[in-house]
Amino acid sequence: MSQTLAQKLVARAAGRSSVAPGEIVTCKVDLAMMHDSSGPRRVKPMLERLGAKVWDPGKVVVITDHYLPAYDDESRNIIRIAREWVREAGIDSFYDAQGICHIVLPERGHLRPGMFVVGGDSHSPTGGAFAAYMFGVGATEMLGVLVTGEIWLKVPHTIAMEFAGKLGAGVSAKDVMLFLIGRFGLDGGQYQAVEYRGDAIRELSMQERMTLCNMTAELGGQVGLIASDSVTREFLKTEIEIWESDADAPLLAHHRFNAGELPPQVAAPHSPANTKAVHEFRDVKPNLAYIGACTGAKLEDLRMASRILKGRKSKIRLLVAPASLRDQQSAEREGTLQVLLDAGAELLANSCGMCAGYGEHLLPEKAVAISTTARNFKGRMGAASAQVYLASPYTVAASAVAGRVCDPREMLA
Amino acid sequence: MRAWVFGDNVDTDVLAPGRYMKLPIEEIAKHCLEAIDPSFAAAVRPGDIVVAGRNFGAGSSREQAPAALRHLGVAALVAESFAGLFYRNAINLGLPALVCQQARRIRPGDSLTVNAEAGEIQNLTTGETLACEPIPAHLMQMVRDGGLLAHLEKRCNTTSS
Numbered sequence: 001m002s003q004t005l006a007q008k009l010v011a012r013a014a015g016r017s018s019v020a021p022g023e024i025v026t027c028k029v030d031l032a033m034m035h036d037s038s039g040p041r042r043v044k045p046m047l048e049r050l051g052a053k054v055w056d057p058g059k060v061v062v063i064t065d066h067y068l069p070a071y072d073d074e075s076r077n078i079i080r081i082a083r084e085w086v087r088e089a090g091i092d093s094f095y096d097a098q099g100i101c102h103i104v105l106p107e108r109g110h111l112r113p114g115m116f117v118v119g120g121d122s123h124s125p126t127g128g129a130f131a132a133y134m135f136g137v138g139a140t141e142m143l144g145v146l147v148t149g150e151i152w153l154k155v156p157h158t159i160a161m162e163f164a165g166k167l168g169a170g171v172s173a174k175d176v177m178l179f180l181i182g183r184f185g186l187d188g189g190q191y192q193a194v195e196y197r198g199d200a201i202r203e204l205s206m207q208e209r210m211t212l213c214n215m216t217a218e219l220g221g222q223v224g225l226i227a228s229d230s231v232t233r234e235f236l237k238t239e240i241e242i243w244e245s246d247a248d249a250p251l252l253a254h255h256r257f258n259a260g261e262l263p264p265q266v267a268a269p270h271s272p273a274n275t276k277a278v279h280e281f282r283d284v285k286p287n288l289a290y291i292g293a294c295t296g297a298k299l300e301d302l303r304m305a306s307r308i309l310k311g312r313k314s315k316i317r318l319l320v321a322p323a324s325l326r327d328q329q330s331a332e333r334e335g336t337l338q339v340l341l342d343a344g345a346e347l348l349a350n351s352c353g354m355c356a357g358y359g360e361h362l363l364p365e366k367a368v369a370i371s372t373t374a375r376n377f378k379g380r381m382g383a384a385s386a387q388v389y390l391a392s393p394y395t396v397a398a399s400a401v402a403g404r405v406c407d408p409r410e411m412l413a
Numbered sequence: 414m415r416a417w418v419f420g421d422n423v424d425t426d427v428l429a430p431g432r433y434m435k436l437p438i439e440e441i442a443k444h445c446l447e448a449i450d451p452s453f454a455a456a457v458r459p460g461d462i463v464v465a466g467r468n469f470g471a472g473s474s475r476e477q478a479p480a481a482l483r484h485l486g487v488a489a490l491v492a493e494s495f496a497g498l499f500y501r502n503a504i505n506l507g508l509p510a511l512v513c514q515q516a517r518r519i520r521p522g523d524s525l526t527v528n529a530e531a532g533e534i535q536n537l538t539t540g541e542t543l544a545c546e547p548i549p550a551h552l553m554q555m556v557r558d559g560g561l562l563a564h565l566e567k568r569c570n571t572t573s574s
């Protein structure tokens with residue numbers, strides 16, 4: 001029977017040779033990832049109430065990223081619980097203040113094609129860039145996994161998003177996702193598997209692929225998947241299995257686009273689905289630019305911003321929060337970071353920061369921000385009156401220089 | 414009982430705003446939905462039902478979104494569709510979430526009774542009966558137990574005794 005990548009991954013985890021969409025199966029979990037906000041502080045008391053232990057501490061990764069830098073008693077306490085609990089539970093894979101979970105997880109070699117992984121965060125589909133079936137769960141469901149090592153799942157249908165050709169200069173994975181979310185809506189993914197394919201996707205680096213799969217959350221898919229290939233192998237620096245859909249596997253929908261025709265995209269407040277081409281926003285004058293988050297401040301993202309910012313100055317406040325410490329160090333070594341600083345960027349911690357709306361830096365009343373983050377829901381990044389426009393690192397950088405929303409291609413020429 | 418009606422794509426940042434996420438659920442619940450209806454948290458009564466359009470609960474995996482509603486005493490959610498992750502979380506917390514294609518026929522303040530297993534909503538105000546997708550019996554068992562935690566607790570106790 002021909003199967004999609006999603007079916008193959010679920011079948012493997014369910015111990016079956018094949019599964020059919022719509023079937024409910026129980027899967028064995030290869031890895032469970034948690035962060036400080038939805039992880040230890042929530043699951044520890046529940047485990048205690050059950051008198052239960054973690055089924056396999058070697059299969060759990062804990063990463064602190066949401067309440068960092070801790071700035072008050074509550075956030076310090078949340079981080080402290082994470083640090084203490086990993087010791088108690090015998091979890092060795094603990095990354096403290098190393099960056100945002102979705103970036104740190106593959107960076108430290110925890111993801112491999114073929115795995116079945118749950119994450120205590122809605123952007124967990126990021127792992128699908130590695131041809132791993134990875135999706136987000138809430139804290140109580142995570143507890144179920146921690147106790148049993150298993151989770152039930154309705155086998156998803158697959159929606160294929162195929163991009164032929166090649167993205168133009170100054171156009172990135174973020175533009176692809178904003179376009180798709182604008183086109184299909186926040187529930188376009190119908191909680192099914194969304195598979196990205198085509199020459200334009202094959203061309204993308206792993207970090208760009210991660211941006212696609214990450215924002216499958218905003219598209220409403222359960223997972224975002226990309227078949228493994230030589231790009232995956234080079235990033236992981238190890239032999240890998242090739243996991244891909246059979247060519248004739250039945251799909252729920254197959255959408256085809258020409259990547260070369262896609263202009264940079266911007267999503268207006270207060271939804272990632274409010275997307276239009278960048279030129280429609282020429283009159284918008286942001287007073288703050290934010291380059292941050294798992295979906296917008298990886299090394300690749302910082303490089304995109306630096307291509308625009310080289311030799312230029314930001315007219316507005318420009319905040320940069322590199323997505324991981326390693327990416328920041330790489331950016332420093334290669335000079336990318338200096339370009340950003342010379343343009344006037346203020347450097348923030350390698351954490352979720354403003355994206356989560358948890359910390360000390362929040363958008364003030366009436367702020368108009370242009371941001372590389374994934375969500376611009378009302379009040380998420382601070383005041384409910386703040387207006388947040390979402391765009392690629394190229395577009396955010398170009399808009400910072402121009403002091404108005406600007407097509408980055410004008411500055412790349 | 415009493416229906417509170419909202420639109421499409423009500424998101425988890427509106428249900429459980431980030432800046433209160435470090436606080437206990439009692440505090441988070443006070444701000445539930447305040448960005449779109451500042452009166453909601455104070456005026457909602459135990460047993461009330463939240464009704465919405467498409468994709469209710471879009472966004473984060475934060476369980477505090479359904480937990481805040483449950484804390485305020487909301488007895489059930491009725492929507493044209495739910496975000497998948499939110500749906501799992503709601504059921505796991507013992508808050509029944511009903512998919513009802515005719516949710517738009519419900520008006521604010523209508524008096525409703527819900528039968529989740531049969532997949533039926535009675536609108537006592539208009540006399541209408543609306544069909545919804547039934548919640549499977551094994552999930553309703555978990556909902557009645559008070560959610561996955563209580564359900565697991567029951568299971569752990571039965572296996573150990």
Ligand code: SF4
Nearest residue numbers: 293294352355356374
């Ligand atoms: S950076 Fe933003 S989107 Fe990414 S995990 Fe943190 S809060 Fe979520």
